[in-house]
Each structure stands twice: as C-alpha cells, then as structure tokens.
Amino acid sequence: MCLAIPAKIIKINGQLAIVDFQGAKKEINISIVDVKVGDYVMVHAGFAIEKMEKDNVKEINAYLKNGI
Amino acid sequence: MESKKIIKSIWEKAQKINRSLRFMELCGTHSESIAKHGIKNILPKNIKLITGPGCPVCVTDQSEIDIVTGLALAGIPIACYGDATNIPGSLGSLENARQNGAQVFIVYDVAEAIEISKKISNLVFWGIGFETTTSMTAWGIKNNLTVFSSHKLFPPAMEALMANKKIRVDGFINPGHVSAIIGTKVYEKFQIPQVIAGFGAEDVLLAIEMLLDQIISGEKKVENEYARLVKKEGNIKARKLISEVFEIRNASWRGLGEIKNSGLKIRKKYQHLDAEFIHRDLIAKIKKEIKPRKSICRCGEVLQGLIESKQCKLFGKSCTPDNPQGACMVSREGSCNIEYRFMSFP
Numbered sequence: 001m002c003l004a005i006p007a008k009i010i011k012i013n014g015q016l017a018i019v020d021f022q023g024a025k026k027e028i029n030i031s032i033v034d035v036k037v038g039d040y041v042m043v044h045a046g047f048a049i050e051k052m053e054k055d056n057v058k059e060i061n062a063y064l065k066n067g068i
Numbered sequence: 069m070e071s072k073k074i075i076k077s078i079w080e081k082a083q084k085i086n087r088s089l090r091f092m093e094l095c096g097t098h099s100e101s102i103a104k105h106g107i108k109n110i111l112p113k114n115i116k117l118i119t120g121p122g123c124p125v126c127v128t129d130q131s132e133i134d135i136v137t138g139l140a141l142a143g144i145p146i147a148c149y150g151d152a153t154n155i156p157g158s159l160g161s162l163e164n165a166r167q168n169g170a171q172v173f174i175v176y177d178v179a180e181a182i183e184i185s186k187k188i189s190n191l192v193f194w195g196i197g198f199e200t201t202t203s204m205t206a207w208g209i210k211n212n213l214t215v216f217s218s219h220k221l222f223p224p225a226m227e228a229l230m231a232n233k234k235i236r237v238d239g240f241i242n243p244g245h246v247s248a249i250i251g252t253k254v255y256e257k258f259q260i261p262q263v264i265a266g267f268g269a270e271d272v273l274l275a276i277e278m279l280l281d282q283i284i285s286g287e288k289k290v291e292n293e294y295a296r297l298v299k300k301e302g303n304i305k306a307r308k309l310i311s312e313v314f315e316i317r318n319a320s321w322r323g324l325g326e327i328k329n330s331g332l333k334i335r336k337k338y339q340h341l342d343a344e345f346i347h348r349d350l351i352a353k354i355k356k357e358i359k360p361r362k363s364i365c366r367c368g369e370v371l372q373g374l375i376e377s378k379q380c381k382l383f384g385k386s387c388t389p390d391n392p393q394g395a396c397m398v399s400r401e402g403s404c405n406i407e408y409r410f411m412s413f414p
Contacts, residue, residue, distance in 0.1 A: 003097055003267075004245055029179060032203050032306040042248065042297050045149070046177025047204050049306070050248040050297050 004044035006052060009037050019043060074273040075110055081280040082112040090116045090236055091279055092373055094226065095243035096123035096401025097267050103410035105269035115276065118373035119406075121225050121324060122243055124197040125151040125399040126371055129320040131358070132218045133157035136194050137165050138354030139216070139347060145171035147181040148194035149201075151399040154392060158358050178208035185213060192343040198222045199249040202332060203306035206313035209334065209341050216343035217334055220319055222246050223254055224330035228321075230258060235372055239279035241265050241272065244294045251302025255290040266294040313338055322395060323368030365394030370403050377407040384408060 007019035007028070015031040019041065028041075033048045035041060041048035082089070093099055099119045102108060108117055121127050137159040140146045146162060153162040153172060166172040171188065175181045178193065185191040195205035195217045202219040209215055222243065229235055239261035247255075247264045255262050261282035265275035275293045282289065292298055310332070319331025334342035344351065365387065366380040377383050377396070387393035389405050396402040400409075 029177075029204075029207065031207055032303060032309060034305070042245070044200055044245055045204055046179055047207075049200055049203075049245060050299070050303050053296050 004042045007043050009039050078277050079112050088114045089238045091239045092118045092120040092237045093241040094120040094122040099406050101267050103406045119403040121371045123399050123401040126395040126402045127321045134358045140165040140170035145188050145191045147173040147175050150174045154398045155395045178204045182213050192216050195219050198246045200245045202310050206309045209313050209338050214341045219332040221330050224327050228324050228327045241275045247298045249303045249306045252292050252300050259288050262290040264292045264294050323371035367394035367396040370396050377404040
C-alpha cells in the first residue's frame, strides 16, 4: 500500500497538477503539499504526499531510473 | 557498487556485535523490497529480519471486513482499494459479494471514488490504511465522499508491539511514507534503535547498517535514512486535514487485538458522510448475524513476528495468493503473499 513513485510537477491547476513520471503524464492532487512547477514530489494513490528535497535531485533521478 | 560496500560493512559490524539480532520492518513495502532483492539471503546469520504489522489490509479486523461485506450484500455500493476486495470474512469477501450481484468498485484513488459517487447514489468508500492514505480520505470527505473508516494510526501499534514481552525486537525499520506524514519526532519516545528508510535495496541495507551502528554505540534513537522525502516535522498540512475530519478512538487490529487510541473515527461535523452513522441500524443487524469464522490461519501471529509464514499449516497448501485463507496472503504486501511469491518453496 505504501508504494509511491517520484514525479516532476509540470503544470499546476488549483488543487490538481500534471506530473511527469519519466515520460508518462498524469493528473494528481497536490492539496496536501506546497509545490511549484519544477518541484519533485512523491506520488501515492493519486496524491503528492510530500515534496522531495532539491538537494537530492541527482539521487531522485537515479531512483527514477532504477525503479523502486 | 554502493550496495556491495554497505553489505561488507554490515558483515563487519554484525561480527563485532556477535549475538543474534532481530530487526522488524514495519512497512509491507519494505517486506516486499527485502524479498524482491533477496536481502535476507545476503545478511550475516546473526541478523534476522522479521515482518511487522505494516500491511493495512492484513491488520484490518475481521469484524470490519464483515460489516463492509454485509453492507455490500445489503445493496450498498462499495468502493475501495484493490487489495481489500479479497480478504475472506465470515460472509465471504467483497469479491464474492460482487460475484453475487453486489456493487463493488475497485479504485486507484479517492478522486475516482468521488467520480463514481456522482453517478451512483449511496456509494460508500471503505477507507483503509495508515496516516498516508488517511489524509487522502479526509480530503475525500471534505469533498462530499461518504466513508466507512477503518483507518488506523501507526505509532500506537509500535507501542503495543514493544509492550508484548513475547516479541523480541532489537531494532525497527520504520515506514517511509507514513513517516512522510507523521515526521520523525513522534518516534522519539520509543526506547529502541529505529531507522526510517526508503524503499530501494540500498535504502534497506543502509537502514540495517545504521541500526547496527546504534547497537554498537549503545544508542537508542530514531534516525532518518529517507531524508530525501521525510522531514522532521512531517507533512503538517496533511496532519491538519486528518485532525479536522477525524478523531481518535480505540481500534481492533488483527493479531494485536484492541489497541487504545489507535483508530480514527469521522468527526460529528461530518456525520452526514460517515457510513457508520448513516447505516447504523443495518450495521447493528449485520453485527448480530455475524458468526465468527473458524480457521486455523495464523496471520495474527505472522503479523507480530511470532512465527514465519512457513510455520502455518495452510501456507502454500490450501492457502495461496489465488485462494487466500487469511489476510496476510491476500495483499501483495502481506508477509505470506510475499513469502509465497519470492521465497523458495516448501
């Protein structure tokens, strides 16, 4: 149940945002996080549950590449 | 390459400690990662990883399964996450109910449940899970979704585990995404080595090494391996949403029994969206009719790390992922299901 996938925010529309999961785009809910376009978030069951720290973008990209 | 270094270091440190150690991973997704990457096989013999009560479907109490299945059989449309449809109860599973004509919808997220509720009246979303999914259900309720809450809080379960003298644990691998919501401070009260970890193989290995470091130095603290996501204060916005919609109550956990202040009830303010309140008469009737299901399934003991799945007589014989006899075999995060899929066979 805790499986979550990191994604990059590409467009924000109120409580919703379009995110990019390594090429696949999906609309998610961002009402429980404070984010802007370009931020990375962890997505779980259609919600961004937390913003990922920018300092770790390299680490996040490796994570995306290798999968969970 | 990094993994190799960590494994080497784990072996050196484990040798230094030179006694048997039991670490419990508290999240089902950790259990899956451990099995998928064969981590148990590469650890020194004195480190044993045991699975805890971190699979929400597995810890859902029998009575709640029966009530929701009873509601479905009485004609109330139910929406829930996929895992929940196959847990067998005394009235069968939700999937059995669906096969008998009940309306049961599997959804990926709360938004999908809201969409269905616009077309199908009386729809009830069965909210299962810990703090991570609870915040989403809270959002759903604020957006007019009717909910039956089986939501639970994680830290009280850790407290119950630690109070059980039969369970010996030397350290916990704490859940990653639950911690993203509740933060790290909440664990500080537990006098035991703990590491919050991410879900990759390296994350888990690093968490094991960090637990060993704490044991060597005699420390009992909470460390955060998953700092790329988990913040000390957690997700305040999500917690605010949860407490706005839910209030704390006692809850029954499979295997652990009733744990004080470990469950979440919908607040009176949202009573008109609380399936427990709306269908209270029907629920009372279902409760009267439920006869406890007799089974020798040992899921409750597996969930506490008291036995391994293989020690249950049903495991791999009459109980398989295609024909689960108990909750631990149903969910892909259940320890029996994981053991069946990844481990060598009896």
